Amino acid sequence: xxxxxxxxxxxxxxxxxxxxxxxxxxILPNVKKVNGRRIFEDKDFKWLRVLNxxxxxxxxxxxxxxxxxxxxxxxxxxxxxxxxxxxxxxxIEKELKALQDCYKEFEYKEWYYETAIKAGTEKVVxxxxxxxxxxxxxxxxxxxxxxxK
Amino acid sequence: xxxxxxxxxxxxxxxxxxxxxxxxxxILPNVKKVNGRRIFEDKDFKWLRVLNxxxxxxxxxxxxxxxxxxxxxxxxxxxxxxxxxxxxxxxIEKELKALQDCYKEFEYKEWYYETAIKAGTEKVVxxxxxxxxxxxxxxxxxxxxxxxK
DNA sequence: TATTGACTTAAAGTTCACTTTAACTTGTAT
DNA sequence: ATACAAGTTAAAGTGAACTTTAAGTCAATA
Numbered sequence: 016x017x018x019x020x021x022x023x024x025x026x027x028x029x030x031x032x033x034x035x036x037x038x039x040x041x042i043l044p045n046v047k048k049v050n051g052r053r054i055f056e057d058k059d060f061k062w063l064r065v066l067n068x069x070x071x072x073x074x075x076x077x078x079x080x081x082x083x084x085x086x087x088x089x090x091x092x093x094x095x096x097x098x099x100x101x102x103x104x105x106x107i108e109k110e111l112k113a114l115q116d117c118y119k120e121f122e123y124k125e126w127y128y129e130t131a132i133k134a135g136t137e138k139v140v141x142x143x144x145x146x147x148x149x150x151x152x153x154x155x156x157x158x159x160x161x162x163x164k
Numbered sequence: 165x166x167x168x169x170x171x172x173x174x175x176x177x178x179x180x181x182x183x184x185x186x187x188x189x190x191i192l193p194n195v196k197k198v199n200g201r202r203i204f205e206d207k208d209f210k211w212l213r214v215l216n217x218x219x220x221x222x223x224x225x226x227x228x229x230x231x232x233x234x235x236x237x238x239x240x241x242x243x244x245x246x247x248x249x250x251x252x253x254x255x256i257e258k259e260l261k262a263l264q265d266c267y268k269e270f271e272y273k274e275w276y277y278e279t280a281i282k283a284g285t286e287k288v289v290x291x292x293x294x295x296x297x298x299x300x301x302x303x304x305x306x307x308x309x310x311x312x313k
Numbered sequence: 314t315a316t317t318g319a320c321t322t323a324a325a326g327t328t329c330a331c332t333t334t335a336a337c338t339t340g341t342a343t
Numbered sequence: 344a345t346a347c348a349a350g351t352t353a354a355a356g357t358g359a360a361c362t363t364t365a366a367g368t369c370a371a372t373a
Contacts, residue, residue, distance in 0.1 A: 020350075032332060035351085040330095050339060052350055065273070068266040076330075090285045097277035104270045107263060114260050117217040121253045124214070128246035136239045169320075181362060184321085189360095199369065200321055225360075 017047075018055040027067060042066065042079045044087065072107055166196075167204040176216060191215065191228045193236065221256055 024031040037043045038053070044062070047054045055063075069079050082099055085092040131137045173180040186192045187202070193211070196203045204212075218228050231248055234241040280286045 030332075031350085033330085036331060039352090048351095050350090051352090052339080065269065068269045071262050071266045090280075093277060093281050093286065097274070097281060100270055100273045100277060104267070104274065107267050107270060111260070111263050111267065113220050114256060114263065117220050118253070118256050118260065120214065120217045121249055121256060124249045125246070125253065128242060128249060131239075132242050132246060137242065179362075180320085182360085185361060188322090197321095201319085201369085202321090 016057060020053050020055070023055045023059075023063070027063065037066075037076075040076050040080060042076060042083055044083055069103075072103065072110060074103065165206060169202050169204070172204045172208075172212070176212065186215075186225075189225050189229060191225060191232055193232055218252075221252065221259060223252065 018026075020031045020034050024034055027034075034043065034053075038046060043059075043066075046059055047056060066079065069082075082096065085096050085099070127140050130140050134140075167175075169180045169183055173183055176183075183192065183202075187195065192208075192215075195208055196205060215228065218231075231245065234245050234248070276289050279289050283289075
Protein backbone atom coordinates (compact mmCIF):
# COMPACT_ATOMS: atom_id res chain seq x y z
CA UNK A 16 0.00 0.00 0.00
CA UNK A 17 1.08 3.55 -0.55
CA UNK A 18 -0.27 6.81 0.74
CA UNK A 19 -0.24 10.44 -0.34
CA UNK A 20 1.08 13.23 1.84
CA UNK A 21 -2.47 14.30 2.70
CA UNK A 22 -3.42 10.82 3.86
CA UNK A 23 -0.36 10.52 6.04
CA UNK A 24 -0.86 14.03 7.37
CA UNK A 25 -4.40 13.11 8.39
CA UNK A 26 -3.21 9.91 10.06
CA UNK A 27 -0.63 11.87 12.03
CA UNK A 28 -2.91 14.80 12.72
CA UNK A 29 -0.65 17.38 11.12
CA UNK A 30 -0.81 19.57 8.01
CA UNK A 31 0.76 18.32 4.78
CA UNK A 32 3.03 21.36 4.91
CA UNK A 33 4.34 20.08 8.23
CA UNK A 34 5.41 16.81 6.63
CA UNK A 35 7.10 18.76 3.81
CA UNK A 36 8.84 20.83 6.44
CA UNK A 37 10.00 17.68 8.24
CA UNK A 38 11.28 16.34 4.95
CA UNK A 39 13.17 19.55 4.27
CA UNK A 40 14.75 19.24 7.71
CA UNK A 41 15.89 15.74 6.85
CA ILE A 42 13.79 13.82 9.34
CA LEU A 43 11.72 11.92 6.79
CA PRO A 44 14.45 9.84 5.21
CA ASN A 45 13.99 7.67 2.13
CA VAL A 46 10.47 8.70 1.24
CA LYS A 47 9.85 7.60 -2.33
CA LYS A 48 8.95 10.19 -4.96
CA VAL A 49 6.95 9.54 -8.13
CA ASN A 50 6.81 12.47 -10.54
CA GLY A 51 8.11 14.66 -7.78
CA ARG A 52 5.32 13.58 -5.40
CA ARG A 53 5.96 11.93 -2.09
CA ILE A 54 4.63 8.40 -1.76
CA PHE A 55 4.60 6.92 1.73
CA GLU A 56 4.89 3.17 2.00
CA ASP A 57 4.61 0.62 4.78
CA LYS A 58 8.32 0.82 5.55
CA ASP A 59 7.96 4.56 6.19
CA PHE A 60 5.38 3.99 8.89
CA LYS A 61 7.87 2.25 11.13
CA TRP A 62 9.80 5.49 11.28
CA LEU A 63 6.71 7.70 11.40
CA ARG A 64 5.66 5.86 14.54
CA VAL A 65 9.00 6.60 16.18
CA LEU A 66 8.99 10.17 14.89
CA ASN A 67 5.57 10.65 16.39
CA UNK A 68 6.94 9.51 19.73
CA UNK A 69 9.89 11.81 19.52
CA UNK A 70 7.60 14.75 18.78
CA UNK A 71 5.40 13.74 21.70
CA UNK A 72 8.29 14.06 24.10
CA UNK A 73 9.27 17.42 22.57
CA UNK A 74 12.56 16.24 21.19
CA UNK A 75 13.86 19.13 19.08
CA UNK A 76 14.06 18.51 15.35
CA UNK A 77 17.83 18.98 15.51
CA UNK A 78 18.11 16.02 17.89
CA UNK A 79 15.78 13.89 15.83
CA UNK A 80 17.90 14.70 12.83
CA UNK A 81 21.01 13.66 14.75
CA UNK A 82 19.39 10.28 15.35
CA UNK A 83 18.41 9.96 11.68
CA UNK A 84 21.95 10.76 10.59
CA UNK A 85 23.34 8.13 12.93
CA UNK A 86 20.86 5.57 11.63
CA UNK A 87 21.93 6.34 8.07
CA UNK A 88 25.53 5.50 8.93
CA UNK A 89 24.50 1.95 9.78
CA UNK A 90 25.78 -0.61 12.27
CA UNK A 91 28.80 1.44 13.36
CA UNK A 92 26.47 3.81 15.23
CA UNK A 93 24.37 1.20 17.05
CA UNK A 94 25.82 2.00 20.46
CA UNK A 95 25.43 5.74 19.98
CA UNK A 96 21.80 5.30 19.03
CA UNK A 97 21.26 2.94 21.94
CA UNK A 98 22.61 5.59 24.29
CA UNK A 99 20.33 8.21 22.79
CA UNK A 100 17.36 5.94 23.38
CA UNK A 101 18.38 5.34 27.00
CA UNK A 102 18.81 9.07 27.54
CA UNK A 103 15.42 9.83 26.05
CA UNK A 104 13.82 7.10 28.15
CA UNK A 105 15.05 8.99 31.20
CA UNK A 106 13.56 12.20 29.83
CA ILE A 107 10.20 10.46 29.42
CA GLU A 108 10.39 9.12 32.97
CA LYS A 109 10.93 12.63 34.25
CA GLU A 110 8.13 14.04 32.16
CA LEU A 111 5.80 11.26 33.27
CA LYS A 112 6.56 12.02 36.89
CA ALA A 113 5.98 15.73 36.37
CA LEU A 114 2.70 15.08 34.59
CA GLN A 115 1.51 12.75 37.32
CA ASP A 116 2.27 15.38 39.94
CA CYS A 117 0.37 17.93 37.87
CA TYR A 118 -2.52 15.57 37.66
CA LYS A 119 -2.60 15.37 41.44
CA GLU A 120 -2.47 19.15 41.68
CA PHE A 121 -5.43 19.37 39.34
CA GLU A 122 -7.31 16.71 41.29
CA TYR A 123 -6.80 18.88 44.33
CA LYS A 124 -8.05 21.90 42.38
CA GLU A 125 -11.10 19.92 41.35
CA TRP A 126 -11.90 19.23 44.98
CA TYR A 127 -11.10 22.82 45.85
CA TYR A 128 -13.63 24.21 43.38
CA GLU A 129 -16.26 21.62 44.20
CA THR A 130 -16.00 22.62 47.84
CA ALA A 131 -16.01 26.32 47.03
CA ILE A 132 -18.99 26.04 44.68
CA LYS A 133 -20.97 24.13 47.32
CA ALA A 134 -20.21 26.86 49.84
CA GLY A 135 -20.79 29.62 47.30
CA THR A 136 -17.42 31.14 48.09
CA GLU A 137 -13.75 30.41 47.87
CA LYS A 138 -13.14 31.72 51.36
CA VAL A 139 -13.82 28.36 52.97
CA VAL A 140 -10.94 26.67 51.13
CA UNK A 141 -8.61 29.55 50.43
CA UNK A 142 -6.27 28.94 53.32
CA UNK A 143 -5.97 25.20 52.84
CA UNK A 144 -2.81 24.59 50.86
CA UNK A 145 -2.31 21.56 48.75
CA UNK A 146 0.40 19.47 50.36
CA UNK A 147 1.37 17.85 47.10
CA UNK A 148 5.07 18.19 46.35
CA UNK A 149 4.71 19.42 42.79
CA UNK A 150 7.48 21.90 43.02
CA UNK A 151 10.90 22.00 44.60
CA UNK A 152 9.63 25.34 45.79
CA UNK A 153 8.74 23.54 48.98
CA UNK A 154 12.41 23.17 49.72
CA UNK A 155 13.74 26.29 51.35
CA UNK A 156 16.80 27.56 49.47
CA UNK A 157 20.20 28.06 51.06
CA UNK A 158 20.23 31.82 50.66
CA UNK A 159 17.01 32.19 52.58
CA UNK A 160 16.36 35.42 54.34
CA UNK A 161 14.05 36.96 56.90
CA UNK A 162 10.99 38.98 56.06
CA UNK A 163 12.15 42.59 55.97
CA LYS A 164 8.76 43.78 57.24
CA UNK B 165 9.86 34.48 54.55
CA UNK B 166 10.45 36.39 51.38
CA UNK B 167 12.51 35.64 48.33
CA UNK B 168 14.21 37.60 45.58
CA UNK B 169 13.49 37.00 41.92
CA UNK B 170 16.79 35.14 41.53
CA UNK B 171 15.95 32.77 44.38
CA UNK B 172 12.52 31.99 42.99
CA UNK B 173 13.94 31.61 39.48
CA UNK B 174 16.41 29.05 40.81
CA UNK B 175 13.66 27.18 42.64
CA UNK B 176 11.58 27.05 39.48
CA UNK B 177 14.52 26.34 37.22
CA UNK B 178 13.96 29.36 35.00
CA UNK B 179 15.83 32.60 34.34
CA UNK B 180 14.89 35.71 36.33
CA UNK B 181 14.00 37.34 33.00
CA UNK B 182 11.43 34.62 32.47
CA UNK B 183 9.69 35.53 35.71
CA UNK B 184 9.74 39.21 34.70
CA UNK B 185 8.26 38.19 31.39
CA UNK B 186 5.53 36.21 33.14
CA UNK B 187 4.82 39.21 35.31
CA UNK B 188 4.58 41.45 32.26
CA UNK B 189 2.11 39.00 30.76
CA UNK B 190 0.01 39.24 33.89
CA ILE B 191 0.40 35.70 35.14
CA LEU B 192 2.22 36.58 38.36
CA PRO B 193 -0.53 38.47 40.13
CA ASN B 194 -0.10 40.37 43.38
CA VAL B 195 3.65 40.04 43.72
CA LYS B 196 4.79 42.60 46.26
CA LYS B 197 7.30 45.24 45.27
CA VAL B 198 9.69 47.03 47.62
CA ASN B 199 11.61 49.90 46.05
CA GLY B 200 10.53 48.60 42.67
CA ARG B 201 11.91 45.13 43.38
CA ARG B 202 9.79 42.01 43.36
CA ILE B 203 9.51 40.23 46.68
CA PHE B 204 7.99 36.74 46.59
CA GLU B 205 6.22 35.59 49.72
CA ASP B 206 4.71 32.35 50.93
CA LYS B 207 1.30 33.23 49.50
CA ASP B 208 2.87 33.55 46.04
CA PHE B 209 4.15 30.00 46.15
CA LYS B 210 0.65 28.57 46.16
CA TRP B 211 0.17 30.12 42.75
CA LEU B 212 3.69 29.38 41.54
CA ARG B 213 3.01 25.71 42.21
CA VAL B 214 -0.09 25.80 40.03
CA LEU B 215 1.66 27.93 37.40
CA ASN B 216 4.43 25.38 37.28
CA UNK B 217 1.85 22.68 36.61
CA UNK B 218 0.21 24.69 33.90
CA UNK B 219 3.55 25.23 32.21
CA UNK B 220 4.29 21.52 32.51
CA UNK B 221 1.21 20.65 30.53
CA UNK B 222 2.06 23.31 27.92
CA UNK B 223 -0.90 25.50 28.66
CA UNK B 224 -0.35 28.67 26.62
CA UNK B 225 0.27 31.84 28.59
CA UNK B 226 -2.91 33.34 27.14
CA UNK B 227 -4.96 30.55 28.73
CA UNK B 228 -3.14 30.82 32.02
CA UNK B 229 -3.85 34.54 31.94
CA UNK B 230 -7.53 33.80 31.30
CA UNK B 231 -7.56 31.71 34.45
CA UNK B 232 -5.80 34.43 36.44
CA UNK B 233 -8.30 37.02 35.26
CA UNK B 234 -11.20 34.80 36.29
CA UNK B 235 -9.64 34.23 39.70
CA UNK B 236 -9.27 37.99 40.14
CA UNK B 237 -12.98 38.45 39.62
CA UNK B 238 -13.72 36.32 42.66
CA UNK B 239 -16.51 33.95 43.57
CA UNK B 240 -18.68 34.77 40.56
CA UNK B 241 -16.26 32.86 38.34
CA UNK B 242 -15.94 29.70 40.45
CA UNK B 243 -17.84 27.51 38.01
CA UNK B 244 -15.93 28.79 35.02
CA UNK B 245 -12.64 28.07 36.73
CA UNK B 246 -13.90 24.64 37.79
CA UNK B 247 -14.70 23.86 34.16
CA UNK B 248 -11.28 24.99 33.06
CA UNK B 249 -9.70 22.66 35.59
CA UNK B 250 -11.84 19.73 34.42
CA UNK B 251 -10.93 20.45 30.82
CA UNK B 252 -7.23 20.61 31.62
CA UNK B 253 -7.47 17.38 33.59
CA UNK B 254 -8.66 15.72 30.40
CA UNK B 255 -5.72 17.22 28.52
CA ILE B 256 -3.33 15.76 31.09
CA GLU B 257 -4.97 12.36 30.80
CA LYS B 258 -4.45 12.41 27.05
CA GLU B 259 -0.85 13.53 27.39
CA LEU B 260 -0.19 10.86 30.00
CA LYS B 261 -1.53 8.20 27.69
CA ALA B 262 0.58 9.46 24.80
CA LEU B 263 3.69 9.56 26.96
CA GLN B 264 3.09 6.05 28.25
CA ASP B 265 2.78 4.77 24.69
CA CYS B 266 6.01 6.55 23.80
CA TYR B 267 7.66 4.95 26.77
CA LYS B 268 6.66 1.53 25.45
CA GLU B 269 7.98 2.42 22.02
CA PHE B 270 11.29 3.40 23.58
CA GLU B 271 11.39 0.22 25.64
CA TYR B 272 11.00 -1.66 22.41
CA LYS B 273 13.80 0.41 20.89
CA GLU B 274 15.97 -0.41 23.88
CA TRP B 275 15.45 -4.13 23.28
CA TYR B 276 15.96 -3.57 19.55
CA TYR B 277 19.38 -2.00 20.03
CA GLU B 278 20.44 -4.46 22.72
CA THR B 279 19.66 -7.29 20.33
CA ALA B 280 21.36 -5.55 17.41
CA ILE B 281 24.48 -4.71 19.43
CA LYS B 282 24.78 -8.31 20.61
CA ALA B 283 24.56 -9.50 17.00
CA GLY B 284 26.83 -6.74 15.77
CA THR B 285 24.27 -5.70 13.20
CA GLU B 286 20.81 -4.29 12.88
CA LYS B 287 19.88 -6.76 10.19
CA VAL B 288 18.70 -9.38 12.67
CA VAL B 289 15.98 -7.09 14.08
CA UNK B 290 15.29 -4.76 11.19
CA UNK B 291 12.24 -6.59 9.92
CA UNK B 292 10.62 -7.09 13.29
CA UNK B 293 8.12 -4.29 13.73
CA UNK B 294 7.00 -3.10 17.09
CA UNK B 295 3.39 -4.05 17.52
CA UNK B 296 2.74 -1.24 19.94
CA UNK B 297 -0.20 0.92 18.91
CA UNK B 298 1.55 4.25 19.33
CA UNK B 299 0.05 5.80 16.27
CA UNK B 300 -3.32 5.72 14.56
CA UNK B 301 -1.16 5.12 11.54
CA UNK B 302 -1.94 1.46 12.09
CA UNK B 303 -5.50 2.15 11.06
CA UNK B 304 -5.82 2.15 7.30
CA UNK B 305 -7.57 5.33 6.13
CA UNK B 306 -10.77 5.35 4.07
CA UNK B 307 -9.18 6.76 0.96
CA UNK B 308 -6.65 3.97 0.75
CA UNK B 309 -5.28 3.01 -2.61
CA UNK B 310 -3.28 0.26 -4.31
CA UNK B 311 0.46 0.37 -4.79
CA UNK B 312 0.99 1.88 -8.24
CA LYS B 313 4.13 -0.20 -8.75
C1' DT C 314 32.28 58.47 49.06
C1' DA C 315 32.78 55.32 45.40
C1' DT C 316 32.11 50.98 43.66
C1' DT C 317 29.84 46.69 43.10
C1' DG C 318 26.09 43.62 42.32
C1' DA C 319 21.44 42.67 42.02
C1' DC C 320 17.65 44.45 40.70
C1' DT C 321 14.37 47.54 37.41
C1' DT C 322 11.86 48.82 32.66
C1' DA C 323 11.05 49.17 27.73
C1' DA C 324 12.20 47.73 23.55
C1' DA C 325 14.53 45.06 20.36
C1' DG C 326 16.30 40.55 19.11
C1' DT C 327 16.27 35.42 18.86
C1' DT C 328 14.75 30.76 18.20
C1' DC C 329 11.83 27.26 16.99
C1' DA C 330 8.40 25.12 14.52
C1' DC C 331 5.70 25.66 11.59
C1' DT C 332 2.48 28.18 7.83
C1' DT C 333 1.56 30.82 3.94
C1' DT C 334 2.39 32.47 -0.58
C1' DA C 335 3.48 32.38 -5.37
C1' DA C 336 4.45 30.22 -9.32
C1' DC C 337 4.39 25.92 -11.28
C1' DT C 338 3.42 20.59 -12.54
C1' DT C 339 0.68 16.56 -12.78
C1' DG C 340 -3.36 13.25 -12.66
C1' DT C 341 -8.22 12.74 -12.91
C1' DA C 342 -12.90 14.00 -14.22
C1' DT C 343 -16.15 16.26 -17.46
C1' DA D 344 -9.55 19.59 -24.51
C1' DT D 345 -10.17 21.86 -20.44
C1' DA D 346 -10.66 22.58 -15.90
C1' DC D 347 -9.76 21.43 -11.30
C1' DA D 348 -7.78 19.24 -7.32
C1' DA D 349 -3.70 17.98 -5.26
C1' DG D 350 0.75 17.93 -5.31
C1' DT D 351 5.64 20.49 -5.83
C1' DT D 352 9.64 24.13 -4.40
C1' DA D 353 11.75 28.24 -2.50
C1' DA D 354 11.20 31.94 0.12
C1' DA D 355 8.89 34.88 3.07
C1' DG D 356 5.82 35.36 7.04
C1' DT D 357 3.95 34.17 11.71
C1' DG D 358 3.34 33.44 16.70
C1' DA D 359 4.79 32.01 20.97
C1' DA D 360 8.00 32.21 24.48
C1' DC D 361 11.46 33.76 25.90
C1' DT D 362 16.30 36.48 25.98
C1' DT D 363 19.20 40.26 25.44
C1' DT D 364 20.36 44.99 25.59
C1' DA D 365 20.66 49.56 27.25
C1' DA D 366 20.05 52.74 30.52
C1' DG D 367 19.00 53.38 34.99
C1' DT D 368 17.99 52.63 40.55
C1' DC D 369 19.21 51.13 45.00
C1' DA D 370 21.59 48.93 49.15
C1' DA D 371 25.56 47.20 51.04
C1' DT D 372 30.50 47.20 51.41
C1' DA D 373 35.50 48.85 50.94
